[in-house]
Amino acid sequence: MSSTPVVERIVFSTSRTAEFLDWRALQSQTGQPRARFGDVIIKELLDNALDAAESARVHPEIGLAVTWADDVARVCVADNGPGLQGGVIERILDFTRNVSDKESLRSPTRGMQGNAFKTLLGIPYALGVSEPVVVEALGVRHEIAVSADPSGDVATRYTQVDSPRTVGTSVTVPLPAEQVTAEAVAGWLQKFALVNPHARFVDHGQTGCGDGAGIYEPTAPQGWRKPLPTDPTSAHHYDEAAMTKLVFAHIREHRAGGPDPTVRAFTNTFAGLTGSAKAKKVADQVPGITHLSGFEEHPDQVPVLLAAMKHHSKPPTPSYLGQVRRDHYTHVLEHAFGVEEDWFARKQLTDAAGIPWSIEVAIARTKRPGAVCFAVNYSATFGDPLANTHLAGDSFASAGVRSFLAQTDAAPTFGNQSCRAAIVHLVCPVPQFTDKGKTALVVPSEVADACAKALTAATRVLLRDKRSKQAAERRELRAAEREYKAHAVGRAASKVSKKDAVFTVMREAIGQARGAEGLSFSSHTLFYKIRPLALRLLPAGTKLKAPYVEQKLIPDWERENGPIQGLYREPRGTLHHPHDPAGTRDVRLGTREVQQYIPPKWSYNKILVIEKTGLWPPVRESGIAEQYDMAVITNEGYGTEACRELLAKMPPGDVQIFVLHDADPYGYNIARTLGEETARMPDHRVKVIDLGLTVDDAQAKGLDSEPDTRDAALPARILPHLSDPARQWFTGEPCAWQPNGKPAKWRYQRVELNAFSSPELIAYIKEGLARHQALGKVIPPDSALRSTARQRLHHRVVGAVGEAIDAMFRMDRLVPAVYADLDTDQITDIGSADLAQLQARRPSLSWEDAVTTLVDSRMPGDPHLTALARQAVAEQLAADRR
Incomplete structure (x- = not known):
């Protein structure tokens, strides 16, 4: 009987360190979406440079340079610190451990992410850039490039050569060119300069706006001090x-x-x-x-x-946290935006847990469009750290700083109002962040009260002016209404026009729509405020319809008086992306949605605008959008202002724009207004290719026409676009007359797109695309193809590794083992009183989010939980070996 050989199985361990090279994992680690990785790089480099100089106890001199070439942006930040030691770099390259001189410390210092430099090394690879990260210090140039090897581990290419830099450190990180803009670089310099009065910031690259525009000189007086990274903690x-x-x-x-x-x-x-x-x-x-x-x-x-x-x-007092003086904030805001008038408030306190806090708020009325800046511990943040904090003003409440500023007229605004700029800076040795990006804070109630008081003090004058202006406007409106009514008494009622009535009540209606809170409002909401006010000035029985007011009178009023602040147009169409069968990337075409929309690269090179939303299902089912890499916009009737603004955002020459419409005067006019300037958009010009339906095509296809009537003459601007058959169809014959004998209505012929069967419609679209030589499929450059291929390979490998790990380690055994070492009763003993107490401080939380927050606050720290998990894994491995 032959014996079967026994194979000694090897137990493999798989590293998860390659997660530093996956953009999805990096989003989790940095707390920022992939599109903002360029901001992550700039912020972390500036944080590190400032810390390095402060550790050497010298006044920081920070240089920032960005150069763009060969589709790559190279971000370089240099400091005058002691220089990064080669040994530190070698420790950073150990991706199995975090390397940080701040981990576990409680001090009002910047950063504290613990793995920041590793993310700086991984981001270029994750975004498809193969160039190395370059560190120059102490006469040595370190070139570091990382990648994921087939086993899932991090593979490192690390070389050293001589460098002329002997003072300080410079770090250069390569990124895709679209990740970094000149505006973003200038913005980060300005934000860091705002809260670091002891530092000099210089833009050495191509991002400056003129002589000296990229230089912020220090203003701190002799002896000024802030907590340093090397200071003893308390x-x-x-x-x-x-x-x-x-x-x-x-x-x-x-x-x-x-x-x-x-x-x-x-x-x-x-x-x-x-x-x-x-x-x-x-x-x-x-x-x-x-x-x-x-x-x-x-x-x-x-x-x-x-x-x-x-x-x-x-215990230390809040004074040790340092202070940024008002004149410094004014100096930087003047440099960036031009200051007409400014206000400042500071609140310092020690909370119930004995932790000191400092809150500084500076507000300015500016000559140029400004911005709201936020900072924590002398470091600019990605957004509002108090976004989830209940802030109670004297007569209103808000969730977060931006809402508070909007209600006090201190938020940046444009158009016919003065511009604003603001900075909110918090300093605390124990900031409790709720996100990996170190932005969102949880603050005690007494700190939230202090923040609200500082904001109230800094915005008091602007709020008073806003209320005085609103009261004056109301008085003017009442006087204008009285004057108009008195004037109307002496006129025949028939001579009161709808436009005059609407214009008379417009400001009052805007005030009602906006409300005391200053919230945004739709054009339809504004119509509902206009209608009852205007009808009081019009003859009894007059009707005022929404389309006329929203699409004609409100835009007319804006042309004469400037944009209405807070007004937005509701979506009246949809942009459908190709290769998106579930419609997860559909974009509703409203003014706000279009303003936020960024056309994706290498997604489509054609757009088909269809005037009927009901035709989207057969177009979707036919696969024509995918076949032609073509996005499809569906509208009801005329293209909205938002639709035309979206078309104007497309790079000229890169995207072909086609339109499909009914064979009637309105359809022809739709095709014209999509591309040409109109009264509402006088500077709009986009090349639009008209696919039809034309009268000539309808006749050639044998489509049945139908009679219709219209109330006005043919628009003069479409006459040059009409063939003889179309002019004959659309002109038609008078069928009703006005008292003066002129035609009041015309009967004419038309054909709708619905006269096609669904297959006939798709065939007609394809014929039109071929006739107008539609572009071929989207093919990115080779560099993008290789980058995407590497990402796909990496995702497949990561998925395979994950499946292997899941097969090796049974969750039904690991999870109970970790549970056994946790006080689950204490963590999960949550009642309605706990939720009420938390939601009183953070009213924007849902009950599910409140439960999550309470559980997180009762859990042991991440290191302890990780240690329990590792112990469970080790015990399972040991049991499997036995």
Whole structure:
């Protein structure tokens, strides 16, 4: 009997470090969408450069240069710090560990992401750029390029050559050119300059707007100080969990070959405990433990150590957080936007947990369009850190700063109103961020109150002026209405025009639509406010219809008086992308939606505009959009202003635009107005190819015509576009007359697109595309093809690795093992009183989000939870080996 050979199976371990090279994972790690990776790079480089210079205790001099060539933007930031050591770079290249000098520390310093530099190395690869990241410091040029090898690990190409840079560090990161704009670079420089009065910022690249436009000089007086990365932190900033995390971070470093600090030396690193006598008194409270490694066997003694450290030191006051003076904010805002008038407020406090806070708010009325800037701990953020915070003003409340500013007339506005700029800066040694991008904060209620008071103080004058202006407008409107009514008494009622009535009440109607909160409103909402006011001035029985007011009178009023602030047009059409069967990327064509829409690259090179939404199903089912890489816009009737604005956003010559319409005067006019200027859009000019339906085509196809009537003469501007048969059809014959004997109605012939069967319609569209030599399929350049191929390969490999890991590690065994080490009753014991208390501070939360927030706040820290998971995995591996 032959024996079967026994194969000794090898248990493989698969690294997840390649997640630093996947754009989806990088979105999670950075807290920003892929489209903002360029912003991530600029912000992190500026943060690192400032920290490096401050660590060397010199006034920071930060240079930023961006150059664009060969479809690549190279972002370079240089500092005057001590220079990055080669050994630090080698540690950064260990993708299995985070390398940070801030991890576990509680100090009002920037960043604190812990893996920021690794993301800077991974982002170029994730976006399809093969060039290396270049670091120059201490006479050495380090070139680093990372990629994912077939096993899923990070493969690194790392070379060193000589460099002329001996002072400071420069880091250059290559990105796709579209990831970085000159406006974004200028914006980040301005935001960082706003909250760093001790630093000099210079734009060395091609992003400046003129001589000196890219230079921000320091304004801080002699002796000005902010907390530095090298300053001792305070024991009063820590609770027991945070101190335990810090102690065990030191223990982890010791296991990896690092030093094992004594308890006294560790104590000396904290503010107020640098003396040997105090350090001895603290150490005496944990007898038997001489070095931090001793806490590994006695973790219960960490709270004893913390209590002793707090007892022998004083809690810091908010003054140690530093201050940015009002004149500095004014100086930078003047440099960026031109300041006509400005206001400033500062609030400093210590919250109930003993944590100091500083809130600074500067508001300016500017000469040029401004912006709202946010910063936390002397670092610009990606957005509003208080976006989810309830802020109560004197007579209103808002969720977040932007809404607060909008209600006080302090938000940036354009058109016929003055421009605004604002900066809100928070400093705190223990910021509790809710996102990986270090933007959204959770703040105690007393801090939210202080923020609201600072905003109220800084915006008081603007709010008073806004209310005075509104009161004056109401008085003017009432006077105008009285004058108009008195004048109307002496006129025949028939001479009061609808336009005069609507224009008379327009401002009052706008005020009603906007409300005291200053919220946005649709044109249809405005119509409903206009109608009852205007009808009081018109003869009894007069009708005022929405299309006439919304599409004619409101635009006419705007041309005479300027844009109506807050007004938007509701969507009246849809843009359908090809290769999107579920319609997940459909864009509704309203003014706000079109303003936010960015045409995707390499998605389509043709757009077909169809005047009937009901024809989309057969067009979708036919696959013609995918066959021709063609987006389809469906409208009801005339193309809206938003539709024409979207067409105008297309790069000239890159996208062909076709239109399909009924064979009637309105259809011909639709084709014309899509591409030509109109009264509402006098500068609009887009090349539009008319596919029909034309009268000549309808006759040639044998389509049945139908009679119709119209109330006006043919539009003069379409006459040159009409063939003889079309002119004959559309002119028709008078069928009703006015009292003066002129025609009031005409009977004419027309054909709708619906006269086609669905297959006939698709065939007609294809004939038109061929006749007008429609472009071929979308084919990106080779660089984009290779980049996409690499991404697809990487996703397949990552998916395969994930499936292998899932097969090796059974979740039905791992999850209960982790649960066993958690106090699940304490974490999940959530009642209505808990939700009510949280939602009182954050009213915008749903009950599901509130439960998630409470669970997160009760969970152990990520390192502890990760350690439990690793332990469960290790135990399963050991059990499998047995």
